[in-house]
Amino acid sequence: MLKVHIVTIFPEMVKASLAEGVVGRAVGRGVLDVTVHDLRDYTTDRHRVVDDVPFGGGPGMVMKPEPFFAAMDAIRERSGTPAAVVLTTPDGARFTHRDAERLSALPHVVLLCGRYEGVDDRVRQTLATEELSIGDYVLSGGELPALVMLDAIARLVPGVVGDEASVARDTFAQGLLDFPQFTRPASYRGADVPPVLLSGHHAEIARWRRREALRRTLERRPDLLAAAALDDEDRATLRELEELRQKGALK
Numbered sequence: 308m309l310k311v312h313i314v315t316i317f318p319e320m321v322k323a324s325l326a327e328g329v330v331g332r333a334v335g336r337g338v339l340d341v342t343v344h345d346l347r348d349y350t351t352d353r354h355r356v357v358d359d360v361p362f363g364g365g366p367g368m369v370m371k372p373e374p375f376f377a378a379m380d381a382i383r384e385r386s387g388t389p390a391a392v393v394l395t396t397p398d399g400a401r402f403t404h405r406d407a408e409r410l411s412a413l414p415h416v417v418l419l420c421g422r423y424e425g426v427d428d429r430v431r432q433t434l435a436t437e438e439l440s441i442g443d444y445v446l447s448g449g450e451l452p453a454l455v456m457l458d459a460i461a462r463l464v465p466g467v468v469g470d471e472a473s474v475a476r477d478t479f480a481q482g483l484l485d486f487p488q489f490t491r492p493a494s495y496r497g498a499d500v501p502p503v504l505l506s507g508h509h510a511e512i513a514r515w516r517r518r519e520a521l522r523r524t525l526e527r528r529p530d531l532l533a534a535a536a537l538d539d540e541d542r543a544t545l546r547e548l549e550e551l552r553q554k555g556a557l558k
């Protein structure tokens with residue numbers, strides 16, 4: 308079973324998100340083991356201080372190394388040496404579905420969350436085995452990135468999501484965007500559900516969905532097509548869609 312340790316100064320924020328949703332239920336059912344560590348529990352001073360002024364001066368505060376080192380010692384004592392120690396940081400490599408797949412296959416992962424101006428670089432140098440970022444925007448700390456990564460990783464652990472087939476079909480697993488989804492009513496405020504979906508013809512529905520996935524990917528994320536798993540029929544569909552677009556019959 309995958310064991311994840313999350314180290315943070317905001318344990319309640321992380322635990323709150325584990326109280327709901329697919330990942331929270333998986334933890335509740337014992338399919339996934341998540342331990343949240345309050346970094347302040349690893350301080351040794353009366354005021355449980357986790358930050359200090361930056362050497363060299365400048366604005367803001369930097370997270371002290373000692374509590375992170377003490378937390379990692381405790382994690383190693385309790386659960387053994389982790390297979391990966393991820394430092395969430397805006398300087399990290401972009402976290403992708405590939406990273407989620409790789410990390411989900413490990414037995415034991417630690418996610419380190421910083422705040423303020425970031426962590427003392429010796430945490431990165433000595434404790435982290437990798438540095439990952441969820442995207443090019445500025446956040447206030449590493450908790451949301453850690454929760455994003457945990458969600459993406461946990462979904463790939465067998466038994467976390469009920470329907471294994473749906474996980475395998477997911478966009479970035481497959482390399483294509485999803486086809487559009489509809490539910491009842493069949494007609495709503497003048498917008499109708501595509502009739503093929505009401506037809507009961509399963510083979511036709513599957514063809515229509517594949518074509519819509521290809522159309523959307525071509526329109527919105529053509530960069531994904533290079534790495535997508537496509538068969539000859541897909542390639543024929545793409546040629547046809549390109550032709551339609553040229554004629555102006557498609558966006």
Ligand code: JD8
Pocket residue numbers: 395396397399420421422423424425426439440441442443444445446447448449450452
């Ligand atoms: C960790 C501190 C805030 C970072 C000053 C205010 C990831 N994609 C991402 N965006 N932001 C983060 C992230 C931000 C963090 C920390 C992750 C720890 N901050 C600091 C340096 C500059 N800001 C992230 N993953």
